[in-house]
Amino acid sequence: MTTAHAADQLDTITERWTTLADRAGDRPTTTWPPAMGITRLLSEQERQEQAAERLDTAPDAPGPRPAPVDVNILDVMTTIETGLLEAADAIAERVQRPGYRAQTGRGWTDEAHREIALLAMKDAADPRRWKLTGQRTAPDAAEWLAQRLRDQPGPFRPLNETERELVAAVAATAAELLQRTLGDARQRTDIPHPCPMPCGGQLVVEGGDGQPPVVLCEDCGRTWRETEAPGDAA
Ligand SMILES: [Zn+2]
Incomplete structure (x- = not known):
């Protein structure tokens, strides 16, 4: 699992979130237990345990467990959102530099102090x-x-390996x-x-x-796209 892939x-x-929201018909308003979130940076062992747990409860995992037939999109959205927000919070807490503080009472001239205060505000x-x-989405x-992950500039230090792996794990699940x-x-409809x-x-x-609909014949396998009327296709 490479960083670039994550x-x-x-x-x-980011790109497909709107599609998901459209499909759900609305923005999520429910709260949902954070099934995949990280509330803190976990130890390697805890992480492995969680990974094993996730693996075990994956709907496509082999074994005799009831397969969820109908996934509630809102729940999925909330689960993804919770996981991403928690990951961002946890990472920000570690890598985001606190804002500069403008100190007073150091005997600066008014002008110098104004400049520093302005810098602090901008920062x-x-x-x-x-x-x-x-509002965070x-x-x-x-x-x-x-x-x-791409080490873009800003008031941050670069992520270390552990942090990269954590973000990658959340990205992969999401x-x-x-x-x-x-x-x-x-869906398929007659x-x-x-x-x-x-x-x-x-x-x-x-x-x-979200993909263009297609009409197809179950017998001969011919397909028609939206822009073609059935019968016009070669
Ligand atoms: Zn046919």
């Missing part, structure tokens, strides 16, 4: 900083974490959840018209996952 996974979350308000309070956190949800959401080809087979429409 950063790409975070980009995917504290640096938009590259991760905000620990206020999953795409915000994904973007910020991707920037940290990306997998997102992709599985979007992928699973593609169309009450026979295939216009000699086979006269059953037509179905596939779509609903």
Whole structure:
């Protein structure tokens, strides 16, 4: 699992979050137990235990456990968001430099003090900083974490190996959840018209996952895209 790959996974979350939100029909308003979040930086052993646990409860894991058929998208969104926000909070706490403080009473001239105070204000308000309070979203956190993985400049120290691995683990879980949800959401519905080809087979429409819908014949396998009327396809 490379850092570059993890950063790409975070980009995917940023890019596809709106699709996920559209699919859900609304922004998440529920709270959900943080299934994948890190509230603090874990020891190697704790991390392995958690990884094993995650592995064990993965819906696609082998073994006789009830497979979840219908994933609630809002819950998935909240799980992803919680994990990303907690990761960003934990990383920011470690790598984000505190804002400069303008000290008073050091005998500076007024002008010098004004300048320092201005610098301190600008530093504290640096938009590259991760905000620990206020409105924070999953795409915000994904973007910020991707920037940290890519060592982009700002009031931060570079991530160390442990921190990179933690971010990568959260990115991988979040990306997998997102992709599985979007992928699973593609639906297949029968169309009450026979295939216009000699086979006269059953037509179905596939779509609903943000990708262009496609009509296909279950018998002859011909497909039609949205811009073509059935029968026009070669
Ligand atoms: Zn056909």
